[in-house]
Amino acid sequence: MPKTDIARRVYNHAWKLDPICRSLLDTDFYKLLMLQMIWGLYPNVDATFSLINRNKSVLLADEIDEGELREQLDHARAIRFSKKEMIWLAGNTFYGRKQIFQPEFLNWLADFRLPEYELTKRGGQYELHFHGKWMETAMWEIPALAIINELRSRAAMRSLGPFALDVLYARAKAKVWAKVERLKMLPELKISDFGTRRRHSFLWQRWCVEALKEGIGDSFTGTSNVLLAMDTDLEALGTNAHELPMVLAALAKTDEELLQAPYRVLEDWQSYYGGNLLIVLPDAFGTETFLRNAPPWVADWTGFRPDSAPPIEGGERIMEFWRKHGKDPRDKLLIFSDGLDVETIENTYRHFEGKVRMAFGWGTNLTNDFENCAPTEVDGLKAISVVCKVSSANGRPAVKLSDNPEKATGDPAEIERYIKLFGAQNRVRRKVSV
Amino acid sequence: MPKTDIARRVYNHAWKLDPICRSLLDTDFYKLLMLQMIWGLYPNVDATFSLINRNKSVLLADEIDEGELREQLDHARAIRFSKKEMIWLAGNTFYGRKQIFQPEFLNWLADFRLPEYELTKRGGQYELHFHGKWMETAMWEIPALAIINELRSRAAMRSLGPFALDVLYARAKAKVWAKVERLKMLPELKISDFGTRRRHSFLWQRWCVEALKEGIGDSFTGTSNVLLAMDTDLEALGTNAHELPMVLAALAKTDEELLQAPYRVLEDWQSYYGGNLLIVLPDAFGTETFLRNAPPWVADWTGFRPDSAPPIEGGERIMEFWRKHGKDPRDKLLIFSDGLDVETIENTYRHFEGKVRMAFGWGTNLTNDFENCAPTEVDGLKAISVVCKVSSANGRPAVKLSDNPEKATGDPAEIERYIKLFGAQNRVRRKVSV
Numbered sequence: 001m002p003k004t005d006i007a008r009r010v011y012n013h014a015w016k017l018d019p020i021c022r023s024l025l026d027t028d029f030y031k032l033l034m035l036q037m038i039w040g041l042y043p044n045v046d047a048t049f050s051l052i053n054r055n056k057s058v059l060l061a062d063e064i065d066e067g068e069l070r071e072q073l074d075h076a077r078a079i080r081f082s083k084k085e086m087i088w089l090a091g092n093t094f095y096g097r098k099q100i101f102q103p104e105f106l107n108w109l110a111d112f113r114l115p116e117y118e119l120t121k122r123g124g125q126y127e128l129h130f131h132g133k134w135m136e137t138a139m140w141e142i143p144a145l146a147i148i149n150e151l152r153s154r155a156a157m158r159s160l161g162p163f164a165l166d167v168l169y170a171r172a173k174a175k176v177w178a179k180v181e182r183l184k185m186l187p188e189l190k191i192s193d194f195g196t197r198r199r200h201s202f203l204w205q206r207w208c209v210e211a212l213k214e215g216i217g218d219s220f221t222g223t224s225n226v227l228l229a230m231d232t233d234l235e236a237l238g239t240n241a242h243e244l245p246m247v248l249a250a251l252a253k254t255d256e257e258l259l260q261a262p263y264r265v266l267e268d269w270q271s272y273y274g275g276n277l278l279i280v281l282p283d284a285f286g287t288e289t290f291l292r293n294a295p296p297w298v299a300d301w302t303g304f305r306p307d308s309a310p311p312i313e314g315g316e317r318i319m320e321f322w323r324k325h326g327k328d329p330r331d332k333l334l335i336f337s338d339g340l341d342v343e344t345i346e347n348t349y350r351h352f353e354g355k356v357r358m359a360f361g362w363g364t365n366l367t368n369d370f371e372n373c374a375p376t377e378v379d380g381l382k383a384i385s386v387v388c389k390v391s392s393a394n395g396r397p398a399v400k401l402s403d404n405p406e407k408a409t410g411d412p413a414e415i416e417r418y419i420k421l422f423g424a425q426n427r428v429r430r431k432v433s434v
Numbered sequence: 435m436p437k438t439d440i441a442r443r444v445y446n447h448a449w450k451l452d453p454i455c456r457s458l459l460d461t462d463f464y465k466l467l468m469l470q471m472i473w474g475l476y477p478n479v480d481a482t483f484s485l486i487n488r489n490k491s492v493l494l495a496d497e498i499d500e501g502e503l504r505e506q507l508d509h510a511r512a513i514r515f516s517k518k519e520m521i522w523l524a525g526n527t528f529y530g531r532k533q534i535f536q537p538e539f540l541n542w543l544a545d546f547r548l549p550e551y552e553l554t555k556r557g558g559q560y561e562l563h564f565h566g567k568w569m570e571t572a573m574w575e576i577p578a579l580a581i582i583n584e585l586r587s588r589a590a591m592r593s594l595g596p597f598a599l600d601v602l603y604a605r606a607k608a609k610v611w612a613k614v615e616r617l618k619m620l621p622e623l624k625i626s627d628f629g630t631r632r633r634h635s636f637l638w639q640r641w642c643v644e645a646l647k648e649g650i651g652d653s654f655t656g657t658s659n660v661l662l663a664m665d666t667d668l669e670a671l672g673t674n675a676h677e678l679p680m681v682l683a684a685l686a687k688t689d690e691e692l693l694q695a696p697y698r699v700l701e702d703w704q705s706y707y708g709g710n711l712l713i714v715l716p717d718a719f720g721t722e723t724f725l726r727n728a729p730p731w732v733a734d735w736t737g738f739r740p741d742s743a744p745p746i747e748g749g750e751r752i753m754e755f756w757r758k759h760g761k762d763p764r765d766k767l768l769i770f771s772d773g774l775d776v777e778t779i780e781n782t783y784r785h786f787e788g789k790v791r792m793a794f795g796w797g798t799n800l801t802n803d804f805e806n807c808a809p810t811e812v813d814g815l816k817a818i819s820v821v822c823k824v825s826s827a828n829g830r831p832a833v834k835l836s837d838n839p840e841k842a843t844g845d846p847a848e849i850e851r852y853i854k855l856f857g858a859q860n861r862v863r864r865k866v867s868v
Contacts, residue, residue, distance in 0.1 A: 001445055011435055163648045170607035177601050177809070214597045215809070375611070375649070 020143075020150045020202065021076040024112065025085050025227040027142040028196055029094075030238030032226065036105045037244075037272045038135045047134035047247055048392045049141055051126060051148065052409060054385040054432055059124030063380055064151045069126070070119065072147045077114045086110055088230050095235075095276050114140055134247060134393065141243075141388040145197040148386060149368065153200045156380025164375045171373040172200075176208055176366070179342045180215035186349050189216070191360040192237045193223040194337055195367030198383055198434060205367045209234070212366075221359065237361070239277050239305070240269060242400050243390045245284040250393035255421055262290055266298065278302040279335060282318070283309065285401045285418055288425040291321045299325035303333030303357070309403040310428060311336050311348045317426070319356055329356040337361035339434055341369075364434035385432045406432045454577075454584045454636065455510040458546065459519050459661040461576040462630055463528075464672030466660065470539045471678075471706045472569045481568035481681055482826045483575055485560060485582065486843060488819040488866055493558030497814055498585045503560070504553065506581045511548045520544055522664050529669075529710050548574055568681060568827065575677075575822040579631040582820060583802065587634045590814025598809045605807040606634075610642055610800070613776045614649035620783050623650070625794040626671045627657040628771055629801030632817055632868060639801045643668070646800075655793065671795070673711050673739070674703060676834050677824045679718040684827035689855055696724055700732065712736040713769060716752070717743065719835045719852055722859040725755045733759035737767030737791070743837040744862060745770050745782045751860070753790055763790040771795035773868055775803075798868035819866045840866045 038045070053060055081089075086106060094100045101109075115132040117140070128144065130137040160168060183189060193212065199205040209228050212220040222235030229236035244265045252258035262284060270278060278301040282290040287309055299322055306314035315336070319329040333356070336348055340362050352358050368383040389409045390398045399410030399418050405427055408415055472479070487494055515523075520540060528534045535543075549566040551574070562578065564571040594602060617623060627646065633639040643662050646654040656669030663670035678699045686692035696718060704712060712735040716724040721743055733756055740748035749770070753763040767790070770782055774796050786792050802817040823843045824832045833844030833852050839861055842849055 001442060005439060005442075008435060008439075161648075163644060167607060167611050167645075170604040171611065173601060173604035174608035177605065210597060211601075214595075 017071055017075060019075045020072050020147045021079065022202075023085065023227050024079050024081050024114075024139070025089075025230060026146070026196070026202065027139065027226060028194075028224040028238050029226050029229070029236040030224065030241055031139060031142060032089075032101070033238070033273065033277065034240055034244060035109075035135060035138060036101055037268060038138060039105055039108060040102075040272070041268055042134055042247070045134045045247065045251065046132065046394050047137050047243070047390050047398075048132075049130040049137045049144075049388050050391040051128035051144060052387050052389055053125055054387070054406070056125075058384050060148065060152070060386075061121045061124050061126050063155050064126070064148065065155070066119070066121065066126075068151055069147070072151060073117050073119070073144070076143045076147065077116075080113060081110060085230070092230075092236075095273075097275070100273075112136075112139070114143065117144075128388075129391070134390075138243060138390075142197050144388050145386060146199060146202070149198055149383075150201045152380055152384075153368075153370075156378045159378065160374060168370065168374045168381075172204070172370055173207070173211075175369060175373065176211050177215065179366075180211055182342050183216050183219065183345065186219070186346065188353070189219040189345075189349060189360070190221050190358065191216070191219060191345070191362055192221045192235075193225065193228075193366060194238070194361035194363040196225045197388075198364040198386070199367035200370060200381075200383075206232075208367050224361065239273075239279040240265075240281055242281065242284045242307075244269070245281075246390050246398045246400055247393040249285070249418075250390075250396045250398040258418075258421060259293065263293075263295060263298070266301070270301075276302050276333070279333070280304045281307060283307050283314075283401075283403045285399075285422040286424065286427060287314065287317060287403050288427075289422045291317065294321070296325055299327050303335060305335040305337060305361075306403075307338045308407050309426075310430065311338070311344060312351050313428075314403065315348070315352055315356065330354075331357075333357045333359060335359045335361060337363065339364070339432070341365040368434075383434050385434055401427070403427055404430050404432065406430065451505055451509060453509045454506050454581045455513065456636075457519065457661050458513050458515050458548075458573070459523075459664060460580070460630070460636065461573065461660060462628075462658040462672050463660050463663070463670040464658065464675055465573060465576060466523075466535070467672070467707065467711065468674055468678060469543075469569060469572060470535055471702060472572060473539055473542060474536075474706070475702055476568055476681070479568045479681065479685065480566065480828050481571050481677070481824050481832075482566075483564040483571045483578075483822050484825040485562035485578060486821050486823055487559055488821070488840070490559075492818050494582065494586065494820075495555045495558050495560050497589050498560070498582065499589070500553070500555065500560075502585055503581070506585060507551050507553070507578070510577045510581065511550075514547060515544060519664070526664075526670075529707075531709070534707075546570075546573070548577065551578075562822075563825070568824075572677060572824075576631050578822050579820060580633060580636070583632055583817075584635045586814055586818075587802075587804075590812045593812065594808060602804065602808045602815075606638070606804050607641070607645075609803060609807065610645050611649065613800075614645055616776050617650050617653065617779065620653070620780065622787070623653040623779075623783060623794070624655050624792065625650070625653060625779070625796055626655045626669075627659065627662075627800060628672070628795035628797040630657075630659045631822075632798040632820070633801035634804060634815075634817075640666075642801050658795065673707075673713040674699075674715055676715065676718045676741075678703070679715075680824050680832045680834055681827040683719070683852075684824075684830045684832040692852075692855060693727065697727075697729060697732070700735070704735075710736050710767070713767070714738045715741060717741050717748075717835075717837045719833075719856040720858065720861060721748065721751060721837050722861075723856045725751065728755070730759055733761050737769060739769040739771060739795075740837075741772045742841050743860070744864065745772070745778060746785050747862075748837065749782070749786055749790065764788075765791075767791040767793060769793045769795060771797065773798070773866070775799040802868070817868050819868055835861070837861055838864050838866065840864065 115136040118129040120127045130140040193209050222237040224238045226236050245262045249261040304318045315334050322329050364383050370381040397411045397414045399414050549570040552563045554561045564574040627643050656671040658672045660670050679696045683695040738752045749768050756763050798817045804815040831845045831848045833848050
């Protein structure tokens, strides 16, 4: 048997493109849940999504070749859901519910393709916008981010020889496994992979998911990545995101409508979903105001996902809200998903143990932690805080305030207007590293 | 292009044997240097080599299947030097010397094959003996040990699934690389791989050698493994071993001859080799006595390899010897090779820096350190102290005293006789872990 498979070697070296996004299911599950609702309730709303690199000192346009970026974005646009994928979406049980996707929605989805993109360079950064119908542009968020992040890792790794790459991945694996071993010590832990958007690469995310599956067993509840969920028989997890209140707020015609937008979103949501999918994301315009103005039925929802407040303070505040409404937090669920690493997970877990049900959605520090892994430090392998956010809806600017002013997005004047209206109580500035 | 190469998969799963020893060059270089001398001076001496497992609590015969062991030993016996290997031995420069091997010796070597073995089980251990001409049995030492050690690793790894194996090797690589990074801090370090006999596996030794080559560059002076030296264009390193004084001592007819045996070996050696190959191995019957009785010309030799005394005390004692004979230790070489790990290397290096030339021959802790690497601890991956020593010559028992009574080998009564004759000054009992 020859040592080298000549055909494979030639094929490997003659690759035109190594696609980063190979399936429309290679996205976060919440995008599909939201999409069905947007398709049903807001089919005519336009929404623009825009790339935002919060690490200004990292010049993405210098690190990533524009030609390569276009090729990857073009390739993603050429993908359709495959027959097998459509059958799986229709036949699989999500969150304990059969046929969560309506046949009419799936019919529409079968022909879905990602819409056009607008790419320019300015000041060493890419300006990347997706204009069009909300129910089309929304689907760009995850592939756009995954493409940007993986192209950046690939560029960074070009300086490494085969041995250095071997050491890099060996160390990264050893590092993930050391984290897994720490998590194993938390007996009631429920944790899932939320790391698609910022992953080092698709293959690396898959390895991390396999490591959690192998290492912590039942404590690993699933992955937000729909493709990985399908391929590895895991639960696909996730509920809703800031784009819902952001768009509804942008569309509001009066201040009253704007103040009501966060609750309107919840009404919309529960017209589609129930049970464990009833998770409130309270921080789009500040959790404090959200809780103060919330109608009592918000306390009936299954849980909250505090996404920008410090986890312990943020969680305590929500438990206070539940108690005020006569709910026992032990029947309720808190989902933590903001900038988690093992230490935050351990501290949060120990703080809330026995007081409330908890789940963790672990992102960037799971799927893109390569610090001190290369034999000689490679800057481009350090994860950055890059997001793809809705920037306008029907031509009106969209804004997120967040509990952490560092995570606010939108036009500064518009942010001021929102702050005047919603207030800025209990917002805490925390460094956003990932 | 199909994802699975069916032919290769079938081949991989239908393997009759995955040979551990695939070349007669997969041995330590000093065996070839010694062999030429034995072939030239002692062609008619019989010598028996025997396996000795110093870790009595590890029951090798329970861990390693006898059928597999026989298959591997039989396979090793079927190997001959290939044409390419013979040409390389003849054409390569070793220790700066061309044609270090005489054409007549190479002619004889071209037909060499390993002699028969005698294998039985007793009390959970293997009794493995190689009887016959010294110039044939001597060549079993390294392949026999490499086979025993790799069969033991393979057996231990049978309990591990594909993911556990991935984690195992990732962590082992990360561990070796962490050691490499510490060694990088020692600017004048000269270190080589002496880890063939106790290696985890051949492929792992090759990885370790590549790691040192990549990581510390010129500080990595070569490998004792002749095959790896040839394949990776490294220097093949090593000089002589205890078997020489042990056999000559065993053959001694009088006490006077026995006392002179260690110096007789050196005379034999310098009739064949010079320069950097003039390295004294002083501890076969105790370094103290060796130095006290040594003729002055021993101080003219290039260096010493203290192999069982604690490195700092042992090295100091030898420097004292050189000074007494009017030699400046800075012109002399100490080669440390006993049970080294990074910490011993660092301490020894720092102690002797600027006082003497130093080189390190790094063995088991380089090529077989898998502690805490498996996801769940696997006992069989812990390296053991197993050796293959000459046990008799022309029917007379062979003995090693060593500076560490734990490393003594031979019949207890005979050891007593040697101790009476050579004395037991400065012998220090130290735990032998590898």
